[in-house]
Amino acid sequence: MSEEISTKGERTRHAILDAAYRLFIEQGYHATSMRRIADGAGLALGGIYNHFPSKEDIYTALLLERHPYHKILPVLQSADGKTTEEYIRNAANALINELGGHPEILNFALIEIVEFEARHTSMLFANIFPQILPLTRRIADTQNNLRSIPLPVILRAFLGMFFSYYITDILIASVMPAEMRRNALDHFVDIFLHGIIKPE
Amino acid sequence: MSEEISTKGERTRHAILDAAYRLFIEQGYHATSMRRIADGAGLALGGIYNHFPSKEDIYTALLLERHPYHKILPVLQSADGKTTEEYIRNAANALINELGGHPEILNFALIEIVEFEARHTSMLFANIFPQILPLTRRIADTQNNLRSIPLPVILRAFLGMFFSYYITDILIASVMPAEMRRNALDHFVDIFLHGIIKPE
DNA sequence: CCTACCGATCGGTAGG
DNA sequence: CCTACCGATCGGTAGG
Numbered sequence: 001m002s003e004e005i006s007t008k009g010e011r012t013r014h015a016i017l018d019a020a021y022r023l024f025i026e027q028g029y030h031a032t033s034m035r036r037i038a039d040g041a042g043l044a045l046g047g048i049y050n051h052f053p054s055k056e057d058i059y060t061a062l063l064l065e066r067h068p069y070h071k072i073l074p075v076l077q078s079a080d081g082k083t084t085e086e087y088i089r090n091a092a093n094a095l096i097n098e099l100g101g102h103p104e105i106l107n108f109a110l111i112e113i114v115e116f117e118a119r120h121t122s123m124l125f126a127n128i129f130p131q132i133l134p135l136t137r138r139i140a141d142t143q144n145n146l147r148s149i150p151l152p153v154i155l156r157a158f159l160g161m162f163f164s165y166y167i168t169d170i171l172i173a174s175v176m177p178a179e180m181r182r183n184a185l186d187h188f189v190d191i192f193l194h195g196i197i198k199p200e
Numbered sequence: 201m202s203e204e205i206s207t208k209g210e211r212t213r214h215a216i217l218d219a220a221y222r223l224f225i226e227q228g229y230h231a232t233s234m235r236r237i238a239d240g241a242g243l244a245l246g247g248i249y250n251h252f253p254s255k256e257d258i259y260t261a262l263l264l265e266r267h268p269y270h271k272i273l274p275v276l277q278s279a280d281g282k283t284t285e286e287y288i289r290n291a292a293n294a295l296i297n298e299l300g301g302h303p304e305i306l307n308f309a310l311i312e313i314v315e316f317e318a319r320h321t322s323m324l325f326a327n328i329f330p331q332i333l334p335l336t337r338r339i340a341d342t343q344n345n346l347r348s349i350p351l352p353v354i355l356r357a358f359l360g361m362f363f364s365y366y367i368t369d370i371l372i373a374s375v376m377p378a379e380m381r382r383n384a385l386d387h388f389v390d391i392f393l394h395g396i397i398k399p400e
Numbered sequence: 401c402c403t404a405c406c407g408a409t410c411g412g413t414a415g416g
Numbered sequence: 417c418c419t420a421c422c423g424a425t426c427g428g429t430a431g432g
Contacts, residue, residue, distance in 0.1 A: 012417090026317070027315070027317070028228070028230060028314045028315040030228060030230035030231045030315075031230045031315060033409075033410065033411085034410080034411060034412080035409085035410085035411095043417070043418085044417070044418050044419075045411090045412085045418090045419095046412085046413075046414095046417070046418060046419075046420090047417045047418070049412070049413075050417065053412095054411080054412080055411065055412090107313065107314055109371065110310050110313060110314045111314050112371070113307065113310060113367070113370055113371065114228045114307055114310045114311050114314045114315070115227070115228040115230075115231060115314070115315075117226070117227070118370055118371060118373070121371055121372060121373070121375060122375045125372055125375040125376075126375075129377075132377065147390070147394065149387050149390070149391070150379050150380075150382065150387075151379075152377055152379040152380040153379070153380060153382075153383075153384055153387045153388075155380075156368055156380050156384065157364075157387065157388055157391055159364075159368065160361070160364030160365060160367070160368050160388070161360070161361075161364060163363075163364050163367060163368070164357075164359075164360030164361060164363050164364035164367075165360060167313070167360070167363060167364075167367075168356050168359065168360050168363070170313055170318055171309065171312070171313065171318060171321055172321060172325055173318070173321070175321060175322045175325040175326075176325070177329075177332065177352055179350050179351075179352040179353070180350075180352040180353060180355075180356050182350065182353075183353075184353055184356065187349050187350075187353045187357065188357055188360070190347075190349070190395070191349070191357055191391075191392065191395030191396055192391065192395060193395075194347065194394055194395045194396075195390070195391030195392060195393075195394045195395035196391055196394075199399040212401090233425075233426065233427080234426080234427060234428080235425085235426085235427095243401070243402085244401070244402050244403075245402090245403095245427090245428085246401070246402060246403075246404090246428085246429075246430095247401045247402070249428070249429075250401065253428095254427080254428080255427065255428090
């Protein structure tokens with residue numbers, strides 16, 4: 001992400017991706033026009049086509065370079081914690097710090113479902129796959145007394161818990177009854193932990 | 201849903217909504233044109249405007265009349281079960297039966313996030329709100345030994361668990377490692393149950 | 401409810 | 417990388 005941006009071409013490409021990323025997250029793919037992307041990147045419409053052959057190519061480039069898993073998986077990989085409980089709580093906090101006040105970045109995953117019928121996921125998954133095994137190993141390495149649930153399912157459930165927290169938050173955010181929000185994420189994490197750890 | 205459809209006007213209106221519903225779920229809102237909706241409903245483009253003033257009005261009508269919560273909440277309300285565990289397992293099974301092989305109906309909730317920045321949710325929530333309290337009461341009525349988690353949060357977590365199961369399923373469906381899929385929903389339900397019920 | 405049309409905007413390109 | 421343009425399609429409407 002923070003590599004040196006050397007050539008001018010690379011800088012322009014970067015500006016196009018930045019603008020498209022912001023607009024896609026804000027209004028979705030089909031509602032975003034190439035003209036607005038060009039505006040956002042500070043060039044004329046035709047200029048974009050020196051860097052990307054089509055609108056969908058901008059999208060797939062973003063899918064490969066900035067899908068939320070790029071932020072999420074490294075955080076999970078590097079979270080501390082000897083016991084499973086420690087690890088999960090740390091990972092959850094780290095994720096909150098990372099995604100922070102910007103849950104919209106998860107929108108990028110939703111666009112793929114809503115506007116593309118998940119057509120690019122196999123491509124995307126080929127990209128993610130190598131990171132799955134180390135991550136389950138990271139979880140397996142915690143000192144744990146886990147219920148007998150396959151580790152990949154535990155990983156999936158953890159990611160799902162996070163996702164569902166954000167989605168329910170966005171969907172009913174300001175109108176949600178206060179009792180539904182208070183400490184909701186803490187409760188979600190507690191439910192998850194009690195769900196995967198054997199009681200003494 | 202299965203009310204008598206009497207007048208011709210009502211039947212046409214219904215056909216328009218049906219066609220739009222199918223197309224929106226398949227390709228999203230902005231990728232769906234009024235012409236294709238008209239085709240799907242079996243009339244000419246202009247004919248739609250005898251029933252709806254604009255494309256967005258078709259969408260909001262669907263939001264109020266066919267949002268997935270219309271299927272989900274009644275199922276939760278009427279599920280059997282004396283103990284909490286019985287109730288949750290029955291509710292989960294009933295939901296699976298209801299949504300069955302059609303997880304795409306959840307797409308409708310995602311469109312609102314991705315393509316409308318959740319702009320209509322307060323309207324929608326006003327609609328849903330009266331059904332929340334009875335539902336938390338239904339949960340409270342089960343013979344339970346629950347951990348101290350507010351009931352609305354439990355409800356939110358249950359809905360979220362379901363949602364996250366479907367989303368992770370869609371997102372990485374055919375490419376997901378087999379170990380991530382095997383009995384995944386059962387595991388999700390188990391995690392949830394152990395998460396909310398005190399051990400003996 | 402259809403036909404025939406409107407202005408606007410879309411993704412993309414040629415040519416320099 | 418911009419200017420000026422292309423054909424296609426968009427949401428919506430007038431008039432009958």
